[in-house]
Amino acid sequence: MDGGPALSRPSKEGERVIGLTRYELPFSDPTPDLSPTAARILEAAGRVLSHEGFRGLTFETIAKEAGENPALIRYHFGSKAGLIAALVDSVMYQEAVQLIEQLTAVPAGDGRRKALLALHEGLPEDTDAYRNFFELVPHILRDAELQPHLRELFDWYRKLDAWALKGAGDAEPPAHIAPMALLTVAIADGIALQKLADPGLDVTPAFALWRRLVLGYVESGGETADSPL
Numbered sequence: 001m002d003g004g005p006a007l008s009r010p011s012k013e014g015e016r017v018i019g020l021t022r023y024e025l026p027f028s029d030p031t032p033d034l035s036p037t038a039a040r041i042l043e044a045a046g047r048v049l050s051h052e053g054f055r056g057l058t059f060e061t062i063a064k065e066a067g068e069n070p071a072l073i074r075y076h077f078g079s080k081a082g083l084i085a086a087l088v089d090s091v092m093y094q095e096a097v098q099l100i101e102q103l104t105a106v107p108a109g110d111g112r113r114k115a116l117l118a119l120h121e122g123l124p125e126d127t128d129a130y131r132n133f134f135e136l137v138p139h140i141l142r143d144a145e146l147q148p149h150l151r152e153l154f155d156w157y158r159k160l161d162a163w164a165l166k167g168a169g170d171a172e173p174p175a176h177i178a179p180m181a182l183l184t185v186a187i188a189d190g191i192a193l194q195k196l197a198d199p200g201l202d203v204t205p206a207f208a209l210w211r212r213l214v215l216g217y218v219e220s221g222g223e224t225a226d227s228p229l
């Protein structure tokens with residue numbers, strides 16, 4: 001039986017997953033639990049981040065954008081860190097759900113591996129989402145309350161990639177998959193950063209090379225051309 005990310009299991013009815021709760025995401029969608037006022041504040045924070053960057057995320061600016069009293073931000077989210085955590089969760093949850101749905105629609109093995117790489121190749125084109133992510137990351141790393149949040153997020157993405165890269169007959173990803181999963185996450189983010197800095201950059205050849213390296217390594221069971229393991 002094929003396992004899903006973070007030690008979850010699909011039903012016996014096939015690879016397509018019906019309930020996403022089994023994936024044990026390290027974050028949840030905060031929006032269903034928010035009051036209408038809190039939801040307006042969160043949406044306003046997202047717009048401010050897109051237009052003005054992290055420096056624009058002040059209570060006064062967000063409150064003005066939302067048409068609410070600044071004191072309500074602290075009331076609903078507790079602190080700026082709480083607001084940012086909710087903002088990251090709301091964005092990343094939707095992206096994570098889409099990734100899971102697209103990957104579980106493809107049979108495990110070669111097809112799912114190629115689907116994962118194709119999804120990674122498309123992410124750098126979503127410049128707005130990556131710009132917001134890179135705006136937040138340096139500040140999250142300096143915030144003791146938010147740093148574990150980012151660590152859990154990357155840990156989940158590595159597990160997702162490892163799950164997608166494993167073979168059709170593997171209940172869990174073999175040990176040699178973990179370092180490659182780390183590299184797939186790092187390379188996708190690194191290429192996206194270069195694409196933001198140089199929108200005209202042609203990343204297609206780099207992704208083609210990356211695809212050959214990943215598939216060759218995984219399909220060989222971790223063997224490399226210059227260093228048999």
